[in-house]
Amino acid sequence: MKPLRITGRFDAMPPPADWREQLAMLAGGKPRRISLWTELGLYGALSCMAQAGEACLPPGAALWLGSRRGTHVATVSVIAQLRDELPMPLSFLQTQPSQSLAILGAQLGWVGSACFVAGGSPAALLQLATARMGEAGVLLGWVDDMDGGSSHWLRLYPEAGDGGRAASEPNAAHPMVDGIWSDLGAGRVKC
Amino acid sequence: MALDQQELELAKLIVSALNLDVAAAEIEPDAPLYGEGLGLDSIDILELSLAISKTYGVQIKSDSADNTKIFSSLRSLNQHIQQHSAS
Amino acid sequence: MKPVYLADFGLACSLGRGKPEVLAGLRQRSQPVATRHLPGMMGGDFPYHAIPGSAGDWNERARELVRRVSEEAGGGLIRNSPLFIATSSFDIGAAERGEADIAYDLFAAKVADWLAWTGPVHVISTACTSSLNALLAAHALLASGEVEDALVLGIELDNRLTLAGFAALQLLSTTTSQPFGLHRDGLVLGEAVAALRLTTGAASRWRLLGGAHVVDGTQPTGATPSAVVAMHRQALAAAGLGAGEIDLIKVQAAGSPVNDGVEAQGLREVYADMPPLVSLKASVGHAMGASGAVELALLACCLDADAAWPACRDALDEALGVTLATVRPEGVRRVMATILGFGGSHASVVLERT
Numbered sequence: 185m186k187p188l189r190i191t192g193r194f195d196a197m198p199p200p201a202d203w204r205e206q207l208a209m210l211a212g213g214k215p216r217r218i219s220l221w222t223e224l225g226l227y228g229a230l231s232c233m234a235q236a237g238e239a240c241l242p243p244g245a246a247l248w249l250g251s252r253r254g255t256h257v258a259t260v261s262v263i264a265q266l267r268d269e270l271p272m273p274l275s276f277l278q279t280q281p282s283q284s285l286a287i288l289g290a291q292l293g294w295v296g297s298a299c300f301v302a303g304g305s306p307a308a309l310l311q312l313a314t315a316r317m318g319e320a321g322v323l324l325g326w327v328d329d330m331d332g333g334s335s336h337w338l339r340l341y342p343e344a345g346d347g348g349r350a351a352s353e354p355n356a357a358h359p360m361v362d363g364i365w366s367d368l369g370a371g372r373v374k375c
Numbered sequence: 376m377a378l379d380q381q382e383l384e385l386a387k388l389i390v391s392a393l394n395l396d397v398a399a400a401e402i403e404p405d406a407p408l409y410g411e412g413l414g415l416d417s418i419d420i421l422e423l424s425l426a427i428s429k430t431y432g433v434q435i436k437s438d439s440a441d442n443t444k445i446f447s448s449l450r451s452l453n454q455h456i457q458q459h460s461a462s
Numbered sequence: 463m464k465p466v467y468l469a470d471f472g473l474a475c476s477l478g479r480g481k482p483e484v485l486a487g488l489r490q491r492s493q494p495v496a497t498r499h500l501p502g503m504m505g506g507d508f509p510y511h512a513i514p515g516s517a518g519d520w521n522e523r524a525r526e527l528v529r530r531v532s533e534e535a536g537g538g539l540i541r542n543s544p545l546f547i548a549t550s551s552f553d554i555g556a557a558e559r560g561e562a563d564i565a566y567d568l569f570a571a572k573v574a575d576w577l578a579w580t581g582p583v584h585v586i587s588t589a590c591t592s593s594l595n596a597l598l599a600a601h602a603l604l605a606s607g608e609v610e611d612a613l614v615l616g617i618e619l620d621n622r623l624t625l626a627g628f629a630a631l632q633l634l635s636t637t638t639s640q641p642f643g644l645h646r647d648g649l650v651l652g653e654a655v656a657a658l659r660l661t662t663g664a665a666s667r668w669r670l671l672g673g674a675h676v677v678d679g680t681q682p683t684g685a686t687p688s689a690v691v692a693m694h695r696q697a698l699a700a701a702g703l704g705a706g707e708i709d710l711i712k713v714q715a716a717g718s719p720v721n722d723g724v725e726a727q728g729l730r731e732v733y734a735d736m737p738p739l740v741s742l743k744a745s746v747g748h749a750m751g752a753s754g755a756v757e758l759a760l761l762a763c764c765l766d767a768d769a770a771w772p773a774c775r776d777a778l779d780e781a782l783g784v785t786l787a788t789v790r791p792e793g794v795r796r797v798m799a800t801i802l803g804f805g806g807s808h809a810s811v812v813l814e815r816t
Contacts, residue, residue, distance in 0.1 A: 276627030283804070285805055289678070421630070
């Protein structure tokens with residue numbers, strides 16, 4: 185794994201009681217038409233960016249989002265709706281995790297490369313995100329809407345001028361990136 | 376200008392279907408629904424079209440050339456629905 | 463950066479199951495398209511590119527298709543390598559019938575179990591561009607030298623949710639998919655399973671040079687001209703090529719009234735001298751999360767010298783200023799393959815014949 189520099193970090197598990205007010209402040213208004221899961225993502229991403237001291241994501245940066253349950257709630261609701269009629273268009277869109285990437289991008293005033301990884305582990309997501317990381321780094325999130333909600337975010341840059349370190353251990357998480365991001369075994373698919 | 380009963384019903388549907396932060400009775404009957412005015416976008420219009428089809432049994436196609444006129448205001452939308460609903 | 467090759471591939475789509483059937487299906491020129499009925503005022507009958515000759519319940523059918531396709535790609539040779547599953551609908555078709563619980567990890571474990579996969583499993587879901595994003599993620603991992611092999615498996619199988627969602631968004635045609643067509647009136651969806659086996663271990667006929675993904679959130683259900691342009695330019699840069707070095711572009715061109723125009727506009731801006739274009743949507747439908755994998759596999763089939771070439775039966779929309787190649791272009795070495803989709807997602811990869 186490439187050597188990394190963490191410039192922003194945000195963990196909410198669960199978020200504080202006033203998180204929606206905080207989100208409205210960060211986003212410049214109350215978001216409309218988005219699911220709880222996307223709202224939690226937006227809250228964490230904007231908080232992480234604020235923590236990193238960046239107003240917007242540079243175009244060359246990549247956005248990676250992962251989740252254990254993702255759009256589960258929207259999917260169950262749409263399956264129930266479609267027994268006798270078409271689902272509402274927005275309800276259907278909310279079953280697609282990539283809508284969150286679009287909403288995050290629009291909110292960050294950013295157009296660039298974004299990817300959603302369904303399930304697995306935060307550490308595996310970190311590995312995929314950093315394998316393709318450019319100079320502008322990545323904004324990386326792991327978000328879930330159950331158990332009161334959780335939103336974990338990292339703003340990472342490649343560490344300049346260190347080629348050799350950690351290359352011998354391709355699957356080891358970076359020692360600086362601890363917490364939920366370090367345990368490659370957690371939540372990993374067992375075969 | 377006050378809304379009549381049918382327009383108020385439609386205004387309530389718009390507010391609830393689109394989760395708008397505005398009271399139904401406060402929607403101006405002649406103000407534009409798109410962009411300026413109520414501030415709806417293309418996704419809102421799709422959402423509203425489906426809600427209208429479920430509530431009134433009136434189909435409004437997104438590619439209809441008349442859409443700009445139909446959605447030009449609450450009043451024109453209500454007129455379109457009343458003209459096309461099976462009564 | 464190590465060179466990454468497409469070692470082999472497998473596919474199942476409305477043209478058939480496996481390369482020989484698919485090529486035979488393509489030669490027939492006229493494929494029977496199934497119909498799906500949706501309830502409600504905005505429902506009705508919609509054409510659907512179903513995979514032929516499949517029986518059994520959803521899981522049984524999926525298992526049979528996934529195993530067959532993975533085997534065709536040589537997936538059995540690399541079971542301890544990373545598996546990238548690309549899908550927008552997971553096993554929702556089974557969940558709708560009460561035959562599965564909706565949970566990402568259960569789905570991943572089920573597919574891994576079908577394939578007796580022992581390596582890490584990643585599930586990529588970015589709607590229509592899932593397969594190309596899985597391919598880009600796998601490419602990065604292989605090019606960095608972290609692993610030597612990977613399998614990208616696109617899975618998109620019969621379910622009502624996707625079809626009904628597209629119908630609710632009024633994106634579907636009730637007749638046929640007409641890429642860049644004068645009378646195009648929407649998409650026709652399809653199901654597909656396709657596997658692309660990648661390796662850095664040995665050279666093969668096609669090398670994956672890289673690609674790009676551009677998300678423009680200002681248009682949540684469609685493409686924007688500026689993002690189409692950015693995607694092509696970034697993909698060219700990633701491949702180390704100029705626009706004049708592309709010999710063929712597999713376009714999205716699904717027959718959408720608006721999106722086809724947006725794509726054509728972007729293409730005209732990037733390619734002063736337009737290379738030949740091909741769309742595969744009329745042949746296999748739009749297979750959402752599997753579309754990138756199945757269309758790359760089909761394209762590789764079509765580019766073989768004695769293969770059939772996708773028919774282009776409909777009158778083109780001259781106002782778009784682009785045209786589709788009616789026969790296989792000669793001497794194709796470098797291919798750009800694009801998928802555009804939901805979430806303002808624009809993805810392209812570049813392949814080079816070695």
